[in-house]
Amino acid sequence: MTAAPRAASRPPLKPLDDALAELLAQARPLEGTDEVDTFGADGRVLAVDAVSPLRVPPHDNSAMDGYAVRRADVADAGAALAAGLPVSQRIAAGSAAAPLAPGTAARIFTGAPMPPGADAVCMQEDCEALDGGARVRIQAVPQPGQWVRAAGEDIEHGQTVLAAGTRLGPAALGLAASIGLARLRVARRPRVALFSTGDELVMPGDVPPERMPPGAIYNSNRFFLRAMLLRLGCEATDFGIVPDRRDATEQALREAAAGHDLVLTSGGVSVGEEDHVKPAVAALGRLDLWQVALKPGKPFAHGRIGGHTHFMGLPGNPVSSFITFALLVRPFLLRLQGVRDVVPPVVAARAHFDWPRADRRREFLRVRRDAAGGLALFPHQGSGVLTSTVWGDGVVDNPPGHTIAHGDTVRFIPFADLLA
Template sequence: MTTSEDISRCVPEHDAQALPVAQARAIVRRWAQPVATAERVALRASLDRVLAEDVISPIDVPSHNNAAMDGYAFDSAVLADPAPGGSAELELEVAGQALAGHAFTGHVARGQCVRIMTGATIPAECDTVIAQEQTVRTGERIAFDARRISQGSNCRRAGEDLARGRAALTAGRIVRAADVGLLASLGVAEVAVHRRLRVAFFSTGDELRSVGEPLDTGCVYDSNRYTLGAMLARLNVEALDLGIVRDEPAALEAALRSAASCADVVLSSGGVSVGDADFTRRLFETLGDVGFWQLAMRPGRPLAFGRLWPTHRDDGLRPALFFGLPGNPVAVMVTFYQFVREALLAMSGAKVEAPLQLRATSSTPIKKRPGRTEYQRGVATRAADGTWLVAPTGSQGSGVLSSMSRANCLIVLAHEQGDVAAGAPVEIVPFDGLI
């Protein structure tokens, strides 16, 4: 069995009682290895899936030289022809027209042009398009100021967006709506993606009741499972809700073993502190490998992380990654977005990018104790000069879930940082694109 003391030999300045956030992230990154299994899915089913291999373009995009706007296509060599009397005005004869999907099939002689529409194929003899609003047409002739146009203007070249044989999208990319359209434009009907990660989650606590049940004295409704289910849905994983598990060793052990046997990742909420009824951590040390279980952060100090073995270590089964999240609702969300989200993306085969972080000015003083990383709920606004201002939502208690609803960002206060004065700079992580 690997314990937090074993991990300490791999992590500089490890403190089993309060591991700094940066070191905890390093452990999670090392243990969150991608699931190798891949499958092919139809293009319409690829949204939010992770590409398992590069998608190579079978065609040039665009597939032909075409006009970037409505106008007249001609050979730019005529721009060098002297005009009578030294005038800059150039006259060309209109030889025909080219429409999108209906190319001009004739020959364009020197001194001629073709009326052309946006997206239409440019005739082989032409290399430049003059916008129609820059011309004056009289019968079958046009005139324009030759000084206002140069060779190659308003032409899109075959393959200039994407050349045949080049990677249109690379492995590890999470497919977005624009990507689906791009692949459709290449005629790609299906793509190889990593299988969806299976994530089992449950809550622990004798005081918890499910929504719809009577609320007995001293009991609370279990919001964490609904929060976790919603956050997991945003990551397009296969979420397995295992319900509420009572604070009994046998029930917890059965839940952990069952979850590890059917999922790649197991999430529990509650039961990882040092209270007498908190069995999860002790069971975890028996059933798996402990990476860490307390962090120097607020909210979220009691966070257990490691691996769970479904049965025995030598049975060839892959262990499930385990996160024992705190019981307080805000701490569940903060620890999920600081640790679990990145691990799930990495295990899904995605190229993980850190959430967007912005510099803002604190509108009010913020109390902060050095020696731990803090994530305070904040409301960020734009000042008249375009800079960001931010203020905490008020009470930062880890049970005040309404503060997460009011907030639009997290204020990130670094490990070594102390109190923040009004007007001082702070870092914020916007919720848009994250939650």
């Protein structure tokens, strides 16, 4: 009796760091740029260095309301100044200043240019106005340069203030405006086609809950994936829900690949008989990566359609889809836009829970910070429990084969960084 032939063994699961490195190696920055109004550039990625054509501040100016003086005139604030100094001029922000005559003071306001010859500002709380403001008595001897903001102390002429690859936020937009940049050259937005697979999926609003057929579920993935794409500055085209048929899947992939940089799918990348995405991608192009040593989110796939358009297939379970997007799709899309630092920072935190079940895969446990300054664990870590991602404010990055005891130091990644 001959033994039955052994099934071909599957390749080992790809470690998450290796999978991410492979993805980023293929994430060539997109060709083409846009010029946009600085007011509307929030979230975009700078395509060229922003170089300052001036100094900021452009001139020495006062950091306080008070009086500009020559320090030599007030080296002794005692009896010699009992009568006070004559106030020779009044300088407001935006006005010009005349040279300060020796033996006088200038009334000055925050942001106003320092008069030539003055080398310190005495804030008005340390001064006493006399004769209706015609004279001022200095009550505290200033230090050299006191309350003076030197020209160029923030930005020098020719300085690169924002490097290409910077993802612009409110502070960066203010910085660009401070050097006079009304428009910015930014990376082109990635064009992403999105669709879900699954005969069980129903769109909210199409069928009321009381009429849902057996086995049907509402399509939640489509909503959070589109929202995360828009947050990353992408142009997202929604191709809806594709039936669980090989021909329909190939047609959807072919249509979605036209005019898009990435086709992103949810569901259909596992090994079931109704999972058609993986073989369809292989038929239309190639599949470079499948299955990552990640929990939740093992059935993640990456490849190409037609040799040019990137493909990424996410698991159908909502938490798996959410986590794989955050860990793999987000850094890939940022790198397409030229962002260099795409890995979120990790924070050391104290576990206020026990996790005695070590897994062979790298786990991402949904947690939130508690009142005692540690991390509390959501009680149900299943890949279909989307409430864990709303209840939590981050994940614990737990290495393979690792248990956690209450009080252990763990690696915490806040959602604020993971989804930014």
